[in-house]
Amino acid sequence: xxxxxxxHVVDTTLRxxxxxxxxxxxxxxxxxxxxxxxxxxxxxxxxxxxxxxxGSSYNYGWSAVSEKELLKAASKVIKNGKLTVxxxxxxxxxxxxxxxxxxxxxxxxxxTHVTEADIGEQHIGMxxxxxxxxxxxxxxxxxxxxxxxxxxxxLFESYxxxxxxxxxxxxxxxPEDVKARVGAVxxxxxVPVGFHAHNNLTMATANALAAVEAGxxxxxxxxxxxxxxxxxxxxxxxxxxxxxLGYRTGVDxxxxxxxxxxxxxxxxxxxxxxxxxxxxxGYAGVYSSFLLHTYRAAEKFNLDPRDILVELGRRRMVGxxxxxxxxxxxxxxxxxxxx
Amino acid sequence: xxxxxxxHVVDTTLRxxxxxxxxxxxxxxxxxxxxxxxxxxxxxxxxxxxxxxxGSSYNYGWSAVSEKELLKAASKVIKNGKLTVxxxxxxxxxxxxxxxxxxxxxxxxxxTHVTEADIGEQHIGMxxxxxxxxxxxxxxxxxxxxxxxxxxxxLFESYxxxxxxxxxxxxxxxPEDVKARVGAVxxxxxVPVGFHAHNNLTMATANALAAVEAGxxxxxxxxxxxxxxxxxxxxxxxxxxxxxLGYRTGVDxxxxxxxxxxxxxxxxxxxxxxxxxxxxxGYAGVYSSFLLHTYRAAEKFNLDPRDILVELGRRRMVGxxxxxxxxxxxxxxxxxxxx
Numbered sequence: 009x010x011x012x013x014x015x016h017v018v019d020t021t022l023r024x025x026x027x028x029x030x031x032x033x034x035x036x037x038x039x040x041x042x043x044x045x046x047x048x049x050x051x052x053x054x055x056x057x058x059x060x061x062x063g064s065s066y067n068y069g070w071s072a073v074s075e076k077e078l079l080k081a082a083s084k085v086i087k088n089g090k091l092t093v094x095x096x097x098x099x100x101x102x103x104x105x106x107x108x109x110x111x112x113x114x115x116x117x118x119x120t121h122v123t124e125a126d127i128g129e130q131h132i133g134m135x136x137x138x139x140x141x142x143x144x145x146x147x148x149x150x151x152x153x154x155x156x157x158x159x160x161x162x163l164f165e166s167y168x169x170x171x172x173x174x175x176x177x178x179x180x181x182x183p184e185d186v187k188a189r190v191g192a193v194x195x196x197x198x199v200p201v202g203f204h205a206h207n208n209l210t211m212a213t214a215n216a217l218a219a220v221e222a223g224x225x226x227x228x229x230x231x232x233x234x235x236x237x238x239x240x241x242x243x244x245x246x247x248x249x250x251x252x253l254g255y256r257t258g259v260d261x262x263x264x265x266x267x268x269x270x271x272x273x274x275x276x277x278x279x280x281x282x283x284x285x286x287x288x289x290g291y292a293g294v295y296s297s298f299l300l301h302t303y304r305a306a307e308k309f310n311l312d313p314r315d316i317l318v319e320l321g322r323r324r325m326v327g328x329x330x331x332x333x334x335x336x337x338x339x340x341x342x343x344x345x346x347x
Numbered sequence: 348x349x350x351x352x353x354x355h356v357v358d359t360t361l362r363x364x365x366x367x368x369x370x371x372x373x374x375x376x377x378x379x380x381x382x383x384x385x386x387x388x389x390x391x392x393x394x395x396x397x398x399x400x401x402g403s404s405y406n407y408g409w410s411a412v413s414e415k416e417l418l419k420a421a422s423k424v425i426k427n428g429k430l431t432v433x434x435x436x437x438x439x440x441x442x443x444x445x446x447x448x449x450x451x452x453x454x455x456x457x458x459t460h461v462t463e464a465d466i467g468e469q470h471i472g473m474x475x476x477x478x479x480x481x482x483x484x485x486x487x488x489x490x491x492x493x494x495x496x497x498x499x500x501x502l503f504e505s506y507x508x509x510x511x512x513x514x515x516x517x518x519x520x521x522p523e524d525v526k527a528r529v530g531a532v533x534x535x536x537x538v539p540v541g542f543h544a545h546n547n548l549t550m551a552t553a554n555a556l557a558a559v560e561a562g563x564x565x566x567x568x569x570x571x572x573x574x575x576x577x578x579x580x581x582x583x584x585x586x587x588x589x590x591x592l593g594y595r596t597g598v599d600x601x602x603x604x605x606x607x608x609x610x611x612x613x614x615x616x617x618x619x620x621x622x623x624x625x626x627x628x629g630y631a632g633v634y635s636s637f638l639l640h641t642y643r644a645a646e647k648f649n650l651d652p653r654d655i656l657v658e659l660g661r662r663r664m665v666g667x668x669x670x671x672x673x674x675x676x677x678x679x680x681x682x683x684x685x686x
Contacts, residue, residue: 182592183553209591210584214522214553232620245549245621248630252548253521261630262653269623279618281571282584284608291587291600314601 014256016226018052018202019045019243021272022082023094025234027058029277032072035081040271041231043085048263050243052115052226054092055082058236060119061093061100061108068099075104076111083112090114090141097127102134109138117173118164119145121326122152125163132167144169145204150180150293151324154192161193161201171200171226176215179208179238179286180293180321183218194223202226205241207233208290210282212241213249220255231268234276237296238286244268288314292321301330305337315340353595355565357391357541358384358582360611361421362433364573366397368616371411374420379610380570382424387602389582391454391565393431394421397575399458400432400439400447407438414443415450422451429453429480436466441473448477456512457503458484460665461491464502471506483508484543489519489632490663493531500532500540510539510565515554518547518577518625519632519660522557533562541565544580546572547629549621551580552588559594570607573615576635577625583607627653631660640669644676654679 022041026033038055045053055078057063057071064071071078083091092115093108105116116135118128125144135142144164149157161172174190181189186203194201203219205212205228216227227250229243244265250257289296294317302320306313316337325332361380365372377394384392394417396402396410403410410417422430431454432447444455455474457467464483474481483503488496500511513529520528525542533540542558544551544567555566566589568582583604589596628635633656641659645652655676664671 182588183556209588210552210581211588213549214556217522217553242549242621244623245626248626249521249548249550252630262651265623265626273622279620281618281620282581283612284583284604287584287587287604291591312601 012254012256014225014258015220015250016051016202017243017247017257017259018054018092018226018228019050019230020054020228020240021045021230021234021243023054023056024058024236024240025230026056027236028234028239028280029275031057031064031069033078034073035077037275038078038081039085041267042082044267044271045264046086046089048267049259050089050264051258052092053082053086053089054094054117055079056094059099060096061104063096063099076107079108079111079113092117094119094145095131096120097131102131105131105134106138109140113140115141115143117143117145119147119175122146122149122157122160125160128164129167132164132169136168141170142168143171143173145173145175147175147177148295148326149174149189150176150178150185151326154188157189158192158196161197165197165199169199171202172197173202173204173226173228174219175204176206178293178295179206179212179290181215182209182211183214186215186218187222190219190224191222200225202228204228206235206290207238207240207282208286213245216241216246217249231264231272232276233280234272235280237289238282239280242268288317292317294320294325295327297327298325298330298333301333305334308334309337309341311337311340311344351593351595353564353597354559354589355390355541356582356586356596356598357393357431357565357567358389358569359393359567359579360384360569360573360582362393362395363397363575363579364569365395366575367573367578367619368614370396370403370408372417373412374416376614377417377420378424380606381421383606383610384603385425385428387606388427388598389603390428390597391431392421392425392428393433393456394418395433398438399435400443402435402438415446418447418450418452431456433458433484434470435459436470441470444470444473445477448479452479454480454482456482456484458486458514461485461488461496461499464499467503468506471503471508475507480509481507482510482512484512484514486514486516487634487665488513488528489515489517489524490665493527496528497531497535500536504536504538508538510541511536512541512543512565512567513558514543515545517632517634518545518551518629520554521548521550522553525554525557526561529558529563530561539564541567543567545574545629546577546579546621547625552584555580555585556588570603570611571615572619573611574619576628577621578619581607627656631656633659633664634666636666637664637669637672640672644673647673648676648680650676650679650683
């Protein structure tokens, strides 16, 4: 296992972690965290609303402070790392991307559903025009078979993406699922491949390692795992484990764990533990936006919401189909009545 | 990966979890948790002081309620599972074992340091005489190479142990370490093999799965991971993941997660998150009893305690050698001074 391979660490505490603090990061917190991560040697420091640039809204939750202000705060303290932003086409626009570049962003990760890379073409193109590094970020990859993930990764590559990131957004994958998808993409594209884990099944770090074993060279993490639902791979644990296995990351293990405990932990709203709701989402393989609708439907039809989630996962329902949850619940209730 | 193999689940919420509540479990809590686990189909329900039978003491922390009382409370509500106790020779005695048997314990796990199985011979023998199932439980297995673990496992087997449990007490192993040790023992003994994970490196569930891949058929877990330091594999997540992979456990996933969230979580003193201290212990591969001594020595010699822990791990120091920590710190300080 021992190797001297370099793994690029992307810390998303200030982006995915934004969900876990209801998008209330302040410029002071951003300065402390981004500065700490930079001093610890973290190469990519991602900062955006949890749902990407311009996510601040009634639908996705208002940020306490404008992205512009937060990006500028980060930019001032990032000396060696690269200020990174996330952009979901449909939420963020090329105008938002220009704003981020003006504020010092060097990298943009353009995130689409695993079957919709095509909606990211213009954003990748604009990033390259702006002289930025551009990343094709495929969300909810557990929902598509490896060949579909490959097809979409190749699209992103054809648009000019500098690397492809495979995301297990629902935390539904197990190591074999990760290896199948990451391995297939590594084979199929010429650019590097990364992986974004969620901890719903308590497998985030293990899945990140599986990605590396399959050839990934970029890994996402967040200090203390801060992120939506069950959170991400803990950056500090990921660095420690990679270090133990002989990989190089350029990250100082002691320094990054100090950032986690001394700066991030005190501002967390709740500990990042795997409670039943995220565990069930990972088990069923459905996204967290389904949860509230599922609880309502379960109450209406006197069902266990977990049975609905499993059925939604089985049907591979995606975000935007929330209004179909009631139909699914109705059908389950009918089926139960008929037994 | 899909398989129909049966994995026996051993829940240690009421034993290893005892550490995490400073041994303050009440008969009411034991009744609720043991009853819930039993109703969920958990096969082995371990209840003892965190340091095993008779652990209640000045050295290891006083229990709120006598083991006898707790075991009797559990015995009343366990209908299908097997009431299990832990015994560390040197702390617990054959008399304690008789008491436990009288209270309804059906299984004893006799736990020794990975190189000291011989001190468990009489306890295994007595368990068999009492008609109990007896388990040889090897602690701190990361400290010994596979061939040493095999040698000690064979000793336990020769004493009459019904299965051998490999424990990663410091949470220092990674999946390849687990596979090497569990796989070697599975090859060498005729009895089944189990694995006890700790989550210091956020790898508990993944390591448990690695054990199964190497042939283990018994796995330890604790609801919400409740246990010493970073805690154990979360029983409810472990069951969900095994279920997803097609293993059978006989445990109802929904019911066991309800026990975790509705009964165990409300009585926890703190969330079972991986903070820096347990992360460092797992990284260095040293036991938690070293921590306080290390902090003191670090202060005395103006060192980073983490450097001392790494050195202690490198020297493979074991429990009982705490007084040598100051010597190690002195040497590190000298070395630093000389540079």
